[in-house]
Amino acid sequence: MALSEETKAIIKATAPAVKEHGKAITSRMYDIAFTARPEFKRFFVNTWMKHPIDGGPQPARLAEAVCAYALNIDKLDALEGPLAHIAHKHTDTRVIAEQYPVIGACLLQAIKDVLGDAATDEVMAAWGEAYEFLADVLIEKEKAIYQQEDAEMLAKARAGGD
Numbered sequence: 257m258a259l260s261e262e263t264k265a266i267i268k269a270t271a272p273a274v275k276e277h278g279k280a281i282t283s284r285m286y287d288i289a290f291t292a293r294p295e296f297k298r299f300f301v302n303t304w305m306k307h308p309i310d311g312g313p314q315p316a317r318l319a320e321a322v323c324a325y326a327l328n329i330d331k332l333d334a335l336e337g338p339l340a341h342i343a344h345k346h347t348d349t350r351v352i353a354e355q356y357p358v359i360g361a362c363l364l365q366a367i368k369d370v371l372g373d374a375a376t377d378e379v380m381a382a383w384g385e386a387y388e389f390l391a392d393v394l395i396e397k398e399k400a401i402y403q404q405e406d407a408e409m410l411a412k413a414r415a416g417g418d
């Protein structure tokens with residue numbers, strides 16, 4: 257479902273604050289996520305496994321992606337390239353759709369923790385909706401990549417079986 261104009265307006269209005277505190281928000285998000293789900297760390301082979309204390313470049317990359325999303329909420333076509341790249345990073349580490357709500361809850365809690373009073377119920381509801389929207393876009397892309405991989409594997413198995 258498309259985002260409402262009201263939601264988009266709130267996201268755009270809060271984008272500067274999220275940008276200003278981007279890395280604090282995403283660092284907090286990983287902190288919450290890895291405390292609740294320590295097993296999630298194993299997905300992050302190139303970041304948290306190599307830089308266990310601060311995740312190396314990961315929090316900054318996620319912060320940049322969240323800000324780019326907020327700033328382009330009116331014109332998501334502009335993010336087609338970066339979203340395709342993220343989807344491939346996710347499928348490389350076998351991220352699945354079921355993990356999105358967990359990470360989403362952690363991200364929303366982190367936004368609330370870092371923005372404090374500025375994170376009103378209205379702001380939180382808008383970010384919740386916007387996260388779900390973005391998650392659905394990525395989940396669809398990742399599903400297509402997994403299906404393509406399966407089709408290629410099947411074709412190879414069939415060719416080998418002849």
Ligand code: HEM
Nearest residue numbers: 299300301302303317318321345349351355356359390391
């Ligand atoms: C809307 C939600 C999400 C956004 C915007 C997002 C964004 C990103 C970005 C920007 C990167 C870095 C790409 C690069 O290296 O250039 C990334 C990588 C990654 N993300 Fe996500 N992500 C989301 C959800 C998730 C979820 C639900 C998981 C599940 C655990 C996840 C796990 C990962 C992993 C494992 C990597 C690769 C890190 C590594 O190589 O160590 N992400 N994501």
